[in-house]
Ligand SMILES: Nc1ncnc2c1ncn2[C@@H]1O[C@H](COP(=O)(O)OP(=O)(O)OP(=O)(O)O)[C@@H](O)[C@H]1O
């Protein structure tokens with residue numbers, strides 16, 4: 001699936017902001033941000049963000065600290081709603097549906113858009129209950145069905161072999177990397193379309209990081225993954241698209257290869273070249 | 278020297294010393310209570326002293342003190358001893374002080390007998406005979422053995438009598454009372470057929486009552502027929518009805534194992550039996566029961582209220598000036614003197630709510646109040662108010678300690694705020710919530726003042742739970758260990774004799790508070806282990 005995206009003919013002579021994806025057919029676009037702005041009180045944290053992210057790809061968000069990557073990610077599942085004093089202008093459409101529409105059901109959005117956080121945050125429950133939590137909330141009560149979901153999610157997150165004998169042990173007894181993969185398993189247990197990952201590897205050792213990167217590439221087949229990272233190599237390794245942000249603005253959005261080898265904006269070049277950030 | 282101060286060591290020593298000082302104070306307190314209280318049940322020797330003027334006294338040694346005389350240099354040798362001479366029905370006093378220089382001889386007769394009675398305190402003397410009416414059953418040694426064989430049966434009989442008096446007769450009479458009230462209202466409403474039925478019910482009950490009363494009289498007769506003849510050391514003879522004898526032993530004739538037996542049996546009596554003689558003898562079971570029951574009712578009420586209030590304050594309320602003011606008020610509530618809560622409980626719960634309940638539901642029994650007077654429910658609710666701030670504050674702290682991460686984790690899986698609260702936040706905050714419960718229990722179990730206004734009594738006729746429908750009687754007055762201490766120690770007719778009882782009761786109260794707390798702490802630690810064993 002991913003391959004056909006990368007084989008798209010690309011034009012490197014994009015004007016100001018080049019959106020190669022925009023040239024794809026409309027039904028391949030999953031997430032569409034239109035003139036999205038966000039204010040924390042008076043402070044503007046996102047400025048007129050326009051993005052079209054296709055299905056079944058990995059999009060990496062890079063940029064210096066405080067530029068609004070996490071904020072943008074949290075807009076996708078409306079987790080910013082809980083912060084007091086937040087106002088949002090513009091729209092985000094997922095599958096063509098405006099998720100900020102007043103009648104939109106936020107809980108169903110969050111079932112469609114899962115999230116993995118920077119610090120692994122397993123619930124203080126057993127491994128089994130952690131993964132079964134989402135499905136249970138969604139109304140699945142049958143034990144056989146839950147068993148199957150748990151098993152499938154653990155298989156997909158490459159954790160099954162490590163925990164299959166200790167499903168009833170506390171999830172807090174797992175290692176940091178295992179906990180993060182558990183969180184991924186927990187997120188995919190509710191069958192979302194999109195998985196948001198906010199610096200999922202920043203607290204992990206290189207081996208765990210590699211495992212998670214492999215996992216992301218595997219998951220791409222079934223999910224669309226938006227990942228924030230400060231690790232340039234990581235972005236280059238795993239992502240199909242890269243979004244470079246600066247001070248609340250999207251400076252450049254393009255295929256990862258283009259961004260890293262041939263950026264069209266000089267800020268991007270400076271950042272990737274390590275001159276600031 | 279300056280180096281010494283600069284090294285910072287003195288401050289370590291200072292803090293350490295403060296800790297040691299505090300521990301010593303607590304340890305000293307416990308030691309005092311234990312030494313004064315635990316010896317109380319040990320059957321000490323019975324001594325007979327003959328004074329130089331020829332008079333004789335018999336009793337158990339109960340302390341001695343020096344008499345300071347400034348002129349005499351050997352004042353250390355001059356002291357006086359205190360004897361518990363008992364036989365209050367004969368002498369009127371329990372204790373006698375005697376100076377050591379007045380004593381001619383001291384002996385420990387092996388057949389000296391201690392008799393614990395249901396009234397008038399201990400009796401000290403020698404058994405001469407046992408009589409059944411005019412018939413003599415045995416004399417001297419034979420009578421001692423006979424007495425010992427008679428006692429267990431005696432005890433059984435007495436148990437039977439109290440059971441009939443309390444449970445059967447009490448139950449029947451409350452039933453009759455209820456039916457009478459029903460009859461009154463029915464007659465007013467003029468419902469003939471039902472009136473007839475109720476009347477026949479009452480008659481049936483009355484007949485049962487009379488039958489029971491007859492058996493009771495018979496039992497009492499069989500208990501009262503046998504008499505024990507006791508001669509005191511100064512030659513007076515007293516006939517004790519067998520029914521009033523609780524326990525008999527000859528301490529001068531007993532080895533350590535036998536004495537331990539008496540000790541254990543007295544100890545269990547103390548914990549499991551009813552009090553006797555204005556609370557100065559016998560057990561404290563109703564007080565233990567009342568204390569624990571009241572604390573339990575309080576816990577059951579305070580937990581939901583406190584937790585819900587804290588959850589609202591922390592999770593739902595808009596954090597602003599209003600919430601800040603509410604928090605300050607809650608914190609200050611914890612510092613209000615407990616008596617103020619007592620007055621509030623009396624005015625609001627008892628006269629206000631209780632009075633209204635009586636008017637609405639127990640009209641037929643007015644002017645005798647049912648809920649409009651002190652009771653275990655009102656006392657528990659008053660203590661609930663008293664302990665509510667503690668629970669709210671610790672629950673809020675517990676909620677604050679739950680990481681935001683897992684809250685967001687739950688929300689991002691499609692759970693709404695309420696589901697997140699129930700499934701994730703509250704369970705994770707459980708250690709904090711239980712800390713609040715522990716503090717609340719500690720505070721409530723030791724509180725006496727507000728209870729005196731809201732339903733504690735020195736002697737409650739029945740426990741708040743019994744075999745009569747509806748089994749739990751929250752309107753009943755109850756006994757409480759804290760109040761028991763005050764009553765026995767300062768309000769009883771025989772304060773001096775009751776002193777060890779005060780220490781014993783205090784010891785028991787401490788043990789119960791510690792026990793309740795330990796239980797809660799164990800639950801908390803269990804939960805803590807479950808929720809916070811993070812490995813990285
Ligand atoms: N809850 C909040 N209230 C007010 N301002 C906030 C809040 N969260 C973030 N901000 C501000 O919004 C801006 C963007 O923050 P954001 O967390 O999105 O940055 P980021 O790109 O994720 O940075 P980092 O790489 O350090 O995680 C920052 O200037 C930050 O100070």
Ligand SMILES: [Mg+2]
Pocket residue numbers: 069070071198
């Ligand atoms: Mg961030």
